[in-house]
Amino acid sequence: MLGRPQDHASPRGSGDGGEVHVVKPFKERNPIVVGLVGSAVAAAVLTATLNYENLPIIGSGTTYQAEFSEAAGLQQDDEVRIAGIKVGEVSDVRLAEDHVVVSFRVKDAWVGDKTAAEIKIKTLLGRKFLALRPTGETVQNPKQIIPRTRTVTPYDVTEAFNGLADTAGAIDTDQLAESFTTLSDTFKNSPEHIKKALEGLTSLSKTVSSRDSELASLLTNAHGLTTTLANSNDDFAKLLSNGNLLLTELDRRRQAIHDLLTGSQQLAAQLSGLVKDNKDQLGGALRQLGEVTDILQRQNDNLAKSLDLAAPYFRVVNNSLGNGRWVDGYLCGLIPENRDSCTPKIPGGGR
Template sequence: MKPFRERDTVKVGLVGATVMAVLGLLVFTWESLPIIGGTTYVAHFREAAGLSPDDEVRVAGVKVGKVTDVELENSYVKVSFRSRGVWLGDRTVAAIRIKTLLGQKMLALEPAGGAELDPGTPIPLERTITAYDVTEAFEDLANTVSDIDTESLAESFDTLSETFSATTPQEVRTALEGMSALSRTVATRDEELRKLLEHSAGVGKILAERTDQFNALLDDGAVLLTEFANRREAIGALLRGTRDLSAQLKALVQENQAQIGPALTQLDRVAEVLQRNQANLDKALKLAGPFYRLVGNAVGNGRWIDTYICGLIPAADGTAGCVPPRR
């Protein structure tokens, strides 16, 4: 076998780059492989209902794949999805469901049939169900309310109430009068109600766009609550220990109150004496510094002690002959 260092480095580099490129391609597209990534199926829906690629595919609440593509084909919506590890029959029903309260969608499958579902045969419209979007419901409600002539509606109820006032029971007249009053109330608040519904639709859209963040927040909250549940015994023991310690300290104070009281009184007196002599203490501390510095100078020469004698020999004029050192 030819040694590695004797081979052509250019060829070795090309082979290595090709191998790395193939491995990288496999890493990024492994879900598209027939065996590893699962099987691709197609379902036809009358409308997309907010379903988008990368939404989950679930069977009995368990995730088995994801939506790969949503596109319009002729007069229906073609939804392509991949599933792995689940059996799907030739009578399988596909439905677009609302995954969260914020409006995120998922594709729910109900396996049925006696034979396995052919990946080349789409699930027809007869076996697909489309969910009604909450955001669209608010939008439709806002449009419907804006189209209602509330003034005419109130007048109609008034007319009905007056027409039937003599021939209808009191309960019916009361109901018509109540509906008339309700219509007038809606009429007076028509603009505010329309704005409220429009804003509700906007809030629904924003919440739907922020579904991932809300899901992460809920997941983190669940993790926190789970951790609290796991540490419940430790937290309970800590609280019980704190309660017992408080009781013991209270009992200790009660038992030693006769000794603690006089001790605190004496301590108060000592503090009062120290406060009263604070000026003298400050002066003593100021004088202690030069004193200990001179002592350090005197005994700081190893085994010897420096001394200074003043006035041992008198001067000729009868004075001491020296001047004592100053601080």
């Protein structure tokens, strides 16, 4: 005799008098509790999937930190390279008092306790990346920040031009030329090769003095150019992004045109097959249609001839009834005097 299966039981305690814990079947559990637990597990799995890069075992590597005197344009998601090969990405750049702390992840690469970090220029538009030079005897502790003594920031070309302009502007070119002239007069009794060297220095100082305004203008224009390029960095980035969108749209349109042509070829093949399969039926139908059109053409000719013959009759009837409520009649040739005018003339002189 079949009956309800017994519940699984696990004894607690010892002996026959031990307490027994009965496990409820899954279908008898509270569906609300089961739904909440299932939703929590699904949310945890989804969160872990979206943030798998930050997981310690299956993530994207170990996270380190380094101190820099300035960020130098380094941003989140910029590359981390060792010997030119990408080994990770920058995860965060934050300000810490008078310096910045850069957090970065490294995967499948050895980082020693003497490792140096340097921010380098990646593109002409100002994109940067973090370069590592791993050295040391032991592995770098992720909890210890790489100090500023082992980090380097790139030299800014704009600041270099600004410093050059300030330095060149502070030079007294007239006094420099006078100093070289005095030096030349002092050593005028020196050997010939020294005199020529001093004369060359004098000519150089005069040349520099005469080109002072041009040099100042050149440095000013160079400063303006570098400033304009620096301010247009976002515009360049937007231009490249728009160009990428344009190419993507053109590729999408190309794919649409390709699909249209492919569909047209398939339609032509289907129509060709349809005509080939129904060639006999279509031929007979076209022949019958030709016969019908011939019959209609003959009937049309007969109707046109009938109308041409009926026109004089209806014209005479109209003339007979056009003078009132009676019918006019006319007999030609009733008397001999009018017979000649009613007799039709035959070509050749006969009647």
